[in-house]
Amino acid sequence: MKISRASVIVTSPGRNFVTLKIETDEGIHGIGDATLNGRELAVAAYLAEHVVPMLEGRDPADIEDTWQLLYKGAYWRRGPVTMAAIAAVDMALWDIKGKALDTPVYNLLGGRSRTGVLCYGHASGRTIPDAIEKVQSLQEKGYRAIRVQCVVPGIDNMYGTPRGETAGQRPDLPFVEDGWATEKYLRFAPQLFAEVRDAIGYDVHLLHDAHHRLTPIEAGWLGKRLEDFQLFWLEDAVPAELQESFRLIRQHTTTPLAVGEVFNSLMDCHQLIREQLIDYVRATVVHAGGITHLRKLANFAEPYHVRTGCHGAGDLSPVSMAAALHFGISTHNAAIQEYGHHSEETHAVFPHAWSFSDGYLHPGEAPGLGVDIDEELASRYEYSRSYLPVSRKVDGTVGSW
Numbered sequence: 001m002k003i004s005r006a007s008v009i010v011t012s013p014g015r016n017f018v019t020l021k022i023e024t025d026e027g028i029h030g031i032g033d034a035t036l037n038g039r040e041l042a043v044a045a046y047l048a049e050h051v052v053p054m055l056e057g058r059d060p061a062d063i064e065d066t067w068q069l070l071y072k073g074a075y076w077r078r079g080p081v082t083m084a085a086i087a088a089v090d091m092a093l094w095d096i097k098g099k100a101l102d103t104p105v106y107n108l109l110g111g112r113s114r115t116g117v118l119c120y121g122h123a124s125g126r127t128i129p130d131a132i133e134k135v136q137s138l139q140e141k142g143y144r145a146i147r148v149q150c151v152v153p154g155i156d157n158m159y160g161t162p163r164g165e166t167a168g169q170r171p172d173l174p175f176v177e178d179g180w181a182t183e184k185y186l187r188f189a190p191q192l193f194a195e196v197r198d199a200i201g202y203d204v205h206l207l208h209d210a211h212h213r214l215t216p217i218e219a220g221w222l223g224k225r226l227e228d229f230q231l232f233w234l235e236d237a238v239p240a241e242l243q244e245s246f247r248l249i250r251q252h253t254t255t256p257l258a259v260g261e262v263f264n265s266l267m268d269c270h271q272l273i274r275e276q277l278i279d280y281v282r283a284t285v286v287h288a289g290g291i292t293h294l295r296k297l298a299n300f301a302e303p304y305h306v307r308t309g310c311h312g313a314g315d316l317s318p319v320s321m322a323a324a325l326h327f328g329i330s331t332h333n334a335a336i337q338e339y340g341h342h343s344e345e346t347h348a349v350f351p352h353a354w355s356f357s358d359g360y361l362h363p364g365e366a367p368g369l370g371v372d373i374d375e376e377l378a379s380r381y382e383y384s385r386s387y388l389p390v391s392r393k394v395d396g397t398v399g400s401w
């Protein structure tokens with residue numbers, strides 16, 4: 001079997017997605033997600049201009065060799081654009097291999113390690129009573145793990161919380177500006193979890209995302225005050241470019257720590273893992289080089305008691321979700337999967353075998369990844385440039401969003 005053609009499909013059924021389709025001379029095709037939120041066309045161009053010409057004529061069965069060719073052969077290593085492009089090729093090749101062998105991809109990864117992939121949904125409140133209602137509503141839908149975020153009084157717009165239609169939008173800027181005040185947040189967050197636990201008890205896992213807003217000592221302070229509420233994890237308390245900065249957090253709290261939705265490679269977290277400075281690594285199949293590299297990362301983390309809790313926001317397409325679930329069902333130290341919301345239009349563009357039931361996600365039994373793209377439908381949703389918000393502190397300094 002040879003790769004006969006590869007093409008990049010950009011579509012926007014509610015939000016932008018970049019998809020790579022690889023076709024073969026035997027009529028089997030595979031697809032991979034290459035979406036990099038807010039920088040979509042950079043990956044589309046990298047694929048179309050530099051990667052696709054290297055694929056044609058290759059044997060799609062040689063997944064590892066193709067991965068190494070695209071990683072080492074480019075000379076310029078890592079980075080989100082490169083690694084998302086490699087991930088898309090990798091996913092598509094696993095999809096083709098599964099279809100060629102008439103088996104779901106998880107079977108090629110060692111078979112099932114569990115019966116379903118535990119997932120968590122998002123409860124985002126305007127007030128604490130509103131957040132509690134959102135948690136209860138997800139519990140009614142079967143969720144066993146829920147991330148709780150809430151508007152902090154005095155901070156107009158902030159990550160992970162509901163916003164008004166024009167909130168933070170300046171007419172002279174193409175992006176939204178959010179506000180941030182660490183002191184207000186640090187006082188509020190323990191109160192939020194005290195009231196949520198009071199209302200719903202301890203039978204559901206609760207998670208919380210600080211979205212890279214704190215310093216290590218602030219994160220230690222917060223983690224210590226959240227210990228009584230038994231969080232599943234405190235996520236992205238501090239940006240992890242300086243991996244050793246997590247030592248200081250660890251010295252001050254036993255609240256489990258997760259980080260890494262922006263990681264591209266094992267090299268972004270090898271020290272965090274080796275020194276057991278985190279409990280969960282959040283690298284994703286789409287931004288960390290596909291199934292091939294994410295498996296290596298997870299295998300490296302396993303003896304250090306670090307498990308995966310892969311990023312899964314709505315900007316990861318249903319193709320990524322499919323690949324994440326074949327990884328998650330088969331990988332022993334895959335602990336949990338974030339499950340972001342996709343619009344009905346997105347589900348229609350990407351028909352898929354994976355499903356949610358009773359708090360767990362299931363990859364399904366279709367051969368390959370069990371997901372496809374309806375190209376005719378996709379062509380009706382034109383790309384629209386969009387940006388992630390930018391965060392500014394009360395004195396006007398740009399912060400981490």
Ligand SMILES: [Mg+2]
Nearest residue numbers: 209235236261
């Ligand atoms: Mg996050």
